[in-house]
Amino acid sequence: MTPGHNAILLLRRLESIASLADEERRALENLPISAKVIPPHQDIVRGKERTSHCCLVLEGWAYRYKMLHEGRRQILSLHIPGDAPDLHSLYLDEMDHALGALSRVTVGFIPHEAIHNLIRRFPNLVAALWRETLIDAAIFCERITSLGQRDASKRLAHLFCELYLRLRAVGLADGHSYALPVTQLDLSDALGMTNVHVNRVLQELRRRELITLRGGRLTINHWPELVEVAEFDAGYLHLRPRADL
Amino acid sequence: MTPGHNAILLLRRLESIASLADEERRALENLPISAKVIPPHQDIVRGKERTSHCCLVLEGWAYRYKMLHEGRRQILSLHIPGDAPDLHSLYLDEMDHALGALSRVTVGFIPHEAIHNLIRRFPNLVAALWRETLIDAAIFCERITSLGQRDASKRLAHLFCELYLRLRAVGLADGHSYALPVTQLDLSDALGMTNVHVNRVLQELRRRELITLRGGRLTINHWPELVEVAEFDAGYLHLRPRADL
DNA sequence: CGCATACTTGAAATGTTTCAAATCGGGTGG
DNA sequence: CCACCCGATTTGAAACATTTCAAGTATGCG
Known part of the structure; x- marks a missing residue:
């Protein structure tokens, strides 16, 4: 894979919700991403875990879920390539749910450190990333509406x-x-x-x-x-x- | 009311989830807030609206909701004093749900502009505010779990x-x-x-x-x-x- | 080919809704 | 201070969507 290839879907996703300057795009492409293949039904991040990386779905689908008593499971969200399903871990120390692989998934891990640096250099990217987490929340709202009504x-x-x-x-x-x-x-x-x-x-x-x-x-x-x-x-x-x- | 009094509950709320430096606290206290009393069951912000202010619940309870066909209503969240129920409007142009008064509510309006300036001067406050919206989302997750399981x-x-x-x-x-x-x-x-x-x-x-x-x-x-x-x-x-x- | 997993089907049980009517409670005006 | 009124709460009985349990069939993979 050419450098930056990993980030292409993240870029597509972010550009579908925000507009990026050229240098911001380049900086995103140069983010250090280490890819890893996760077999289906395996956890990527466990609940209660403290992480130092954010995940990026590169290929396949991931999902977030909570386990309850008696083996009940609530799936909170489905994540497609380009999604960053645990961006919230940037500011929330402890995971309050788990992240797993729905299908075989290629995940890219980006150190929190790298994202914090990125934000420091390009404060405008705060808008795009924050917005991404807000849309994530908006999808939760709609899911609540579905479940409730x-x-x-x-x-x-x-x-x-x-x-x-x-x-x-x-x-x-x-x-x-x-x-x-x-x-x-x-x-x-x-x-x-x-x-x-x-x-x-x-x-x-x-x-x-x-x-x-x-x-x-x-x-x-x-x-x-x-x-x-x-x-x-x-x-x-x-x-x-x-x-x- | 003494200046800064309006912000005291916001401070308590933010300090319950993040730690603030003295000068950050002072800057928050000096945020321009215009208070307004809203009678019960009245909308504070309608759905689809584009706002230039964020709301702060100072007294009483507010709530966010979506209306569906046949008068069905899904309440998405309940908001108590200290909450900023539409912080997301900072980065999401159009409201995808409404904000209303559950009881008689005193709401403080803060111009987006003022918050953006605040963030520019104190980039560390991004952490506290972003975190607030992430916890809002975490509450949505838990609500989904309740409704689903x-x-x-x-x-x-x-x-x-x-x-x-x-x-x-x-x-x-x-x-x-x-x-x-x-x-x-x-x-x-x-x-x-x-x-x-x-x-x-x-x-x-x-x-x-x-x-x-x-x-x-x-x-x-x-x-x-x-x-x-x-x-x-x-x-x-x-x-x-x-x-x- | 055989096994495991996913999908499909049926029938009874259940939690929840619907509709309709009765009662409670707090505020207002006489 | 009482009578009234309105919204909120409570109650009952029948209807309904969904779950549960249990068994059977299809499908994909080693």
Whole structure:
């Protein structure tokens, strides 16, 4: 890999939510990143841990979760390439949840030190990075709304809409289709329902021909209709308007 | 009010999560704050709005919420004095949810401009403020976990535990008791259940003598037991250890 | 080919919602 | 000071979405 290649998705992600100056872009490209491959279902950072690095998802999907009594698991967020799922560790000493690999993941580790230096040299980057954590929080808000107010089919539909836009923003959607390396059990733990019920609702969404989901690939057959079913409003993702769409 | 008085609760809040230098404290005290009283149930900031100020809760409670179809409302967070419930507006142009007054609230408005200047003069304050928004997000995570995995009584118990610690951190708890200016309908919209069910579960918690709730005042009768019922782990609040407890 | 994991199905049990009506409580005006 | 009123709380019974448990089928991988 050429130097800077690792950071390309981070750049795409940050440029989808903020604008960067040339020298800021170069500085980001020169961040020291050490990549590591993590097998599926393995933890990247455990709960309660204190870390000295931030992670960057380079390839594959990661997820954050909390474990509760009796083996219950709540998935807090799904992370796609370009995401920095534990940027918060920069200012929160102790992890209050774990970070794991959903699929096989290539993770880049960046020392906190390096990011602090970067911020010191380019105070404007505070805006981009802080903003990234704020959008992370905005996604939490929307998840709360889903869990609190939307029924099972709306929840699934809403998640599929969100993932589509996030993936498209970093160039990982192909038409209205994208790789979804997630089991029904993962979906159920993310959306606060049982895998049995996820299964039944997926079948319903398929029967209504809103989506196709086979072999880890999701296709949205009719975007406007899915958006309507989900009551989806993309505002919370705070994506910059794209010229090409 | 003496100058700086308005900021005292913000200081208490920030000092409960970060340590401040003397000159930083002074700078915070000298922030230009214009106070305004908002009657209960009125919006402070509407959804989709673009603001040029951040809010500070000085007295009473505020809350953030999203409205959905058919009048459904999801309450995202409850905010007590000392909280800055829309600090995120510093870097997110458009509100993706609304901010309202739960009870009668005195709100302090601080121009974004003033905060940006403050940060420029005291880059270390970035840590404290960013951290505040990250803890806000950590509370969202825990709410997601409640909505996704905990049944009704655990949800209520968990919220009561959280509010107790947050209020105590800014000196607003009296023993294990605190003012809770919230209706059962508010609780139900915050916890994703109906007010009818909130009512029944509250009765159950009272019958088990875990709490007393009367006239807008909540008393936790037996803290360790309530913590156990709620499976409450305060780690996510990232409060600094207190010498006095 | 065989094993493990993921997905699918059915039926009964459950927690929670819905709807509708009754009661409580605090503030206001007569 | 009482009567009234409104919002908040409480209650009951039926309906519903979702869970639970248990078994069966498909799928991918060594």
